[in-house]
Amino acid sequence: MRILIVEDEVHLAEALTQILKKNNYTVDAVYDGESGLDNALSNIYDLIVLDIMLPKMDGISVLKNIRDEGLSTPVILLTAKGEISDKVAGLDSGADDYLAKPFATEELLARIRALSRRKGEVIIDNTLTFGDIELNPSTLKLSAGSREVKLILKESQLLELLISRKNATTSKEIIIEKLWGFDSDVEYNHVEVYVSFLRKKLTFLNSNVKINTVRGVGYILEGN
Numbered sequence: 001m002r003i004l005i006v007e008d009e010v011h012l013a014e015a016l017t018q019i020l021k022k023n024n025y026t027v028d029a030v031y032d033g034e035s036g037l038d039n040a041l042s043n044i045y046d047l048i049v050l051d052i053m054l055p056k057m058d059g060i061s062v063l064k065n066i067r068d069e070g071l072s073t074p075v076i077l078l079t080a081k082g083e084i085s086d087k088v089a090g091l092d093s094g095a096d097d098y099l100a101k102p103f104a105t106e107e108l109l110a111r112i113r114a115l116s117r118r119k120g121e122v123i124i125d126n127t128l129t130f131g132d133i134e135l136n137p138s139t140l141k142l143s144a145g146s147r148e149v150k151l152i153l154k155e156s157q158l159l160e161l162l163i164s165r166k167n168a169t170t171s172k173e174i175i176i177e178k179l180w181g182f183d184s185d186v187e188y189n190h191v192e193v194y195v196s197f198l199r200k201k202l203t204f205l206n207s208n209v210k211i212n213t214v215r216g217v218g219y220i221l222e223g224n
């Protein structure tokens with residue numbers, strides 16, 4: 001598995017390169033956005049670790065370019081801690097995951113393993129339906145009628161969870177535990193961000209499915 005690191009903090013890039021190599025990944029590191037985009041477009045990478053604040057071209061622009069070129073290479077964005085707007089912009093631009101700096105290398109390795117498992121997955125038909133929507137968690141495709149959108153991993157996981165609990169209200173605590181793990185430091189506003197992404201996509205699909213907010217409790221799907 002070949003990983004591209006795009007990070008202008010050379011010490012961090014080198015440290016990550018060492019750790020990933022120790023874990024049997026093949027790694028290339030570049031230190032600015034333009035080189036990152038050039039390398040990424042070669043399409044030889046299985047995963048890209050992309051910093052946001054970069055010289056020459058910022059990470060969000062690099063990511064948008066990669067997706068505009070039709071590449072679906074999984075991307076983990078590195079954000080400065082607390083920059084929620086960066087995270088939102090990143091996820092909106094097609095990032096698969098993000099990690100706030102400073103992070104534990106174990107955490108990065110875990111995210112890489114999770115994304116590579118998904119990439120290597122055999123695509124089986126495990127489509128879930130609710131109302132007029134169909135979700136395929138393997139391909140991350142969500143469709144209604146003749147329209148289809150691609151979800152990012154967390155959106156798919158969130159919708160899967162809501163569908164599996166379709167007659168019950170799902171609290172933000174449960175969503176965080178299921179999607180990020182029990183001891184994560186993810187906050188409620190992250191959940192709200194993903195819910196708003198999903199609502200936009202449902203609107204785009206012209207679906208009759210709605211994610212209703214149960215004030216002070218959580219969310220419940222409505223499908224008729």
Ligand code: CA
Nearest residue numbers: 008051053054
């Ligand atoms: Ca940087």
